[in-house]
Amino acid sequence: LTRAYDALKFQPTVTKDGHAVALQLNAGLLVDLPQLDQAGADGIGLFRTEFQFMVSDFMPKLKEQTALYRQAIEAAGTRPVTFRTLDLGGDKILPYIDPVPEENPAIGWRAIRIALDRPGLMRYQLRALVAAGAGKHLRVMFPMVTTVDEMMQARALFDREIERAASLDLDLPAKVEVGVMLETPSLAWQVSAVCDHADFVSVGANDLMQFFFAADRDNARVSDRYDPLHPAALSVLKFISDRCKANDTPVSVCGEIAGRPLEAVALTALGYRTLSMPVTGIGPVKAALLKLDADDLAKVLIPQMSIESRSSSLRGVIQDYC
């Protein structure tokens, strides 16, 4: 699949009407890193750190965590790497920790909720990230944040690790950015407020859409109720992009939809300029964006989003621009 798009690999992604869009990779393991160059990706927009924990028989040690993060930063060179702190719970189970039985794991004790209730594990991980970032650009973000207060608490834990490293005279990262994943509707309604505490916002569209439509992302029976091109979904995605822009906070999308040409085209029309996706998405998305007149699509698409229409999807409108 990627071979068909080889010719585009070194071509920057700029829409026909001149908007540059960064196409980044979703990654998580050492084996993913060569894909950066194979696909000509503009960095790693989502490094799922829990993968290392899920494929190990034991909890990865500080040294092992640091080594993986360092290798990711080095593989990316001058391109950014955004590490997402552990997103455990929900569908992500560790073989060496007994799962807590829950009725609704996706909205249960997971991700940042575990990290804030039992900060030991995340502090250890943040220590590894700070060490891996020595002399480099370090970007860290937190998953499943639902309130501004959670972001402040998580950020305080990160700051503590920076202070610890400084007090021990360890080498510090040359530049640090701490961001938030926006993947719950409650945070979408607080996006301006969270921008005051986040250096960047990354929309986790898989979870955001599942909670927005109250439709399990992995349940085929309800998958047609989960339509990111529904006017309601596009409206919330536009709201987030507009508010981040108004707050001068960089915003990106890192769910699977970023890697689908039609959805990526819509996101670009809504103002997103950074998309992070599985490697197979980069070629097809780039090909679609190179042909796109994003401002023209925006002029047609945005008014349709606010019309009470019987058609539940704006897929057809967007298709005309692909």
Ligand code: PEP
């Ligand atoms: C998301 O929810 O969109 C996301 C990128 O994170 P994950 O798929 O790992 O939950």
Ligand code: MG
């Ligand atoms: Mg998620």
